[in-house]
Amino acid sequence: MPDEDLVLGLAALGQPIRLSLYRHLVIAGEAGIGPVALAVAVGMQRNLISYHLQPLVAAGLVRSEKRGRDVNYRIDPIGLTKLASALLQLSATSKTIE
Numbered sequence: 001m002p003d004e005d006l007v008l009g010l011a012a013l014g015q016p017i018r019l020s021l022y023r024h025l026v027i028a029g030e031a032g033i034g035p036v037a038l039a040v041a042v043g044m045q046r047n048l049i050s051y052h053l054q055p056l057v058a059a060g061l062v063r064s065e066k067r068g069r070d071v072n073y074r075i076d077p078i079g080l081t082k083l084a085s086a087l088l089q090l091s092a093t094s095k096t097i098e
Contacts, residue, residue, distance in 0.1 A: 001086035005059070009083040010026030012059040017042065018052050025062060026074045032065070059083075 013019050024041045025033060025081075035049040053073055056062040060079035065072045 001082050001089075006057055006083070006086045009061060009079070009086075010056075012055040012061060015036060015052075017044070018056060021044070021052055022061065022075065025064070025073055028074065030074065030088040032063075032072040034067075034070050036070075038073065 013022060020042050021038060024038055029039075035046050035053075038049050038053075039046040050071070053062060053064070057064055057073075060076055061083065063074055064075045065074075
C-alpha cells in the first residue's frame with residue numbers, strides 16, 4: 001500500500017467520531033446501515049453523517065450504496081485488511097532498521 005493510502009486510512013479513522021461511526025458499521029455487519037440510524041446511534045445530526053463518512057469511503061474502508069432516495073453504508077473488509085497489512089509491514093520494517 002502506498003504511503004499516501006496509508007495516511008489516508010489512518011487519518012480517516014483518526015477522529016473519534018469517525019472511529020465511532022466505523023464501529024457502528026462493524027456492528028451493522030453485511031446489511032449495513034443508513035445515515036438516519038447512524039445519526040441516532042452516535043447522537044449527531046443526519047446531515048453531518050455523510051460529511052464524516054466521506055473520508056472513510058475515500059480511504060476504501062467503507063462502501064456506500066444508493067438505495068432509493070437513501071444511502072446505505074457498510075464496511076469494506078478488504079480496505080481494512082489492506083490497512084492492517086500495511087501497518088504490520090511498517091512494524092516489520094521498523095524492526096529491521098533498529
